[in-house]
Amino acid sequence: MTPRQQRLEQQRSDILQAAASLIAQRGFHGMSMRDLAEATGFGVSSLYNYFASKEELLAELQIRAFETLIDAANDSLKDTHDAASRLYVFIFNQVRYFVDHADIMRVLIHEAAALPAEHRQRVRTLKEDYFRIGRDAVAAVFAEGCGPKESARGTVEPVALDRATYSIFGMINWVWAWYEPTLHGTPEDVARSIHSLAVCGLVARCPATPTHDQLPGSLGQRQVSLLMNRPTATK
Amino acid sequence: MTPRQQRLEQQRSDILQAAASLIAQRGFHGMSMRDLAEATGFGVSSLYNYFASKEELLAELQIRAFETLIDAANDSLKDTHDAASRLYVFIFNQVRYFVDHADIMRVLIHEAAALPAEHRQRVRTLKEDYFRIGRDAVAAVFAEGCGPKESARGTVEPVALDRATYSIFGMINWVWAWYEPTLHGTPEDVARSIHSLAVCGLVARCPATPTHDQLPGSLGQRQVSLLMNRPTATK
DNA sequence: AATTGACGAACGAACGTTCGTTCGCCAACC
DNA sequence: GGTTGGCGAACGAACGTTCGTTCGTCAATT
Known part of the structure; x- marks a missing residue:
């Protein structure tokens, strides 16, 4: 696995972890992509580099x-x-x-x-x-x-x-x-x-x-x- | 209790029951007031005659x-x-x-x-x-x-x-x-x-x-x- | 018994906001 | 110097809520 892929995988994990925390608090529909962006430090649109959709x-x-x-x-x-x-x-x-x-x-x-x-x-x-x-x-x-x-x-x-x-x-x-x-x-x-x-x-x-x-x-x-x-x- | 109040209470119950069904399926944030209106047969705004807010x-x-x-x-x-x-x-x-x-x-x-x-x-x-x-x-x-x-x-x-x-x-x-x-x-x-x-x-x-x-x-x-x-x- | 008028209950339209998602462009790295 | 990963801006759609209005109903007044 190239360091490139490793980094990508790591950030996918980070996003998922943050999403889990938000969803646990507010429910899936209660978490917005903007919330998730703020929690991860990404811009909203960058999240779509890692996941196709919510x-x-x-x-x-x-x-x-x-x-x-x-x-x-x-x-x-x-x-x-x-x-x-x-x-x-x-x-x-x-x-x-x-x-x-x-x-x-x-x-x-x-x-x-x-x-x-x-x-x-x-x-x-x-x-x-x-x-x-x-x-x-x-x-x-x-x-x-x-x-x-x-x-x-x-x-x-x-x-x-x-x-x-x-x-x-x-x-x-x-x-x-x-x-x-x-x-x-x-x-x-x-x-x-x-x-x-x-x-x-x-x-x-x-x-x-x-x-x-x-x-x-x-x-x-x-x-x-x-x-x-x-x-x-x-x- | 006047029949007036009785009717009101009955409809409040109906709305709550319908809301329970929708929330059970989709979660609270997943249910919209428009969904609830459709399910109850009311117009969206009429729901606010019965409840102050979602x-x-x-x-x-x-x-x-x-x-x-x-x-x-x-x-x-x-x-x-x-x-x-x-x-x-x-x-x-x-x-x-x-x-x-x-x-x-x-x-x-x-x-x-x-x-x-x-x-x-x-x-x-x-x-x-x-x-x-x-x-x-x-x-x-x-x-x-x-x-x-x-x-x-x-x-x-x-x-x-x-x-x-x-x-x-x-x-x-x-x-x-x-x-x-x-x-x-x-x-x-x-x-x-x-x-x-x-x-x-x-x-x-x-x-x-x-x-x-x-x-x-x-x-x-x-x-x-x-x-x-x-x-x-x-x- | 007919007229009036206040009121409860319903509505469609529209409000401003937020939603998920897309697009174009820019900087950094191989 | 092309590819990757980042962003702000913008999109149409949907959100919760409010507004002005209408339409019966029913008690009080004529």
Whole structure:
């Protein structure tokens, strides 16, 4: 990659990052290209040297973010094998992504509908891929059970599995709406709370569940790449 | 209330309902007053006979909706006393509201930031009221435990309680993003899945928890008033 | 019972502003 | 010296809002 292309790519990333921040605050329709120009230091028209249109910009933002998130999840999961821990890793991966890139995550959650029809399908596919990863992790916990042998095993009704998976996604995704580092503990605390709720609920004591001490709590050491660096760019 | 005022109130409600639908689809900034005029059959300028501005309209929409939701929750809870059932009732109340008024709920979740500063405080207060209702229900389950006596009782760390409550809200609030009646079962199914996850988690068996058969499953018979009827107007 | 007049409710047209986007031109770099 | 990346100016369209006006309705006055 020539330095020329590198510079271009860097500035595309900067613009996307600024756009994410503005869109997170005001919504896609609430951000104007003039706002974005001011935030990036470019002139309005210069932005069109990097993105064909405002909608293309949104599409690229969402696609990159989802791909980064999916890759990070796969990467985190590849060394963990027992069901409960895998679920924790999955949860923590996304919570961490949230905390590091709150703006982007907010855009991902809010502005799917603002995409032009052509790009919507691509994002939907990515979203389904991501959902499947989460659902597999949930299904494994379901199937394995947490108790020694007395707990129920086997398959679950698919619809119920979907509902449970969506609910767990809900816990994670909702983090953007409330999490304040100074008030609500570390990202690890949040991930543990969610994981504990998902596996054991509010009240149950689930003896065979790995204590959270045993879980890969320092997962965060491998820093997720800056949002906009595609996986190929990080190695 | 004169028929004159009644008619006016009715049309205000109609406009708000139409606005909710449009805002749910396109976001607040994505809906123009011309869109709203077309959807309601009014001329653009006539809308200003009912609302002072676009922002006032959003504020009124959110305030009415929250008040309706809070009243419905309090109403549903007043006859239920054991902790687990109260949590179920709370969950189901909101899930039902979701299913009946998906548009409004979506606006409630997405467009809080689009409010002018003056109205934001009012909505925030309502939101905090509602949060407290949910947190009390969660705290009671926490404190009471579900098992006979071997389960832990007593108070929980407040921060952990908040995290758990927010997570449960997350499950409920995320319903808007995925629930499709033809795919995912009845609203009762959804509420039961969430309640089960909240109380018992994915795998634990929690003997003393009331089976869902015993829970007020037919809560839905008392239909929540149409969104826009303020509590004072329903009696 | 007919006339009047005040008023609520609707409208189309137009306001000034801001929107996303395009164009032509200029400076800097290979 | 051509290519790239930058800009201000300008575009038509759409934005939220206001304005002057009209047209029923209905109570009070004749």
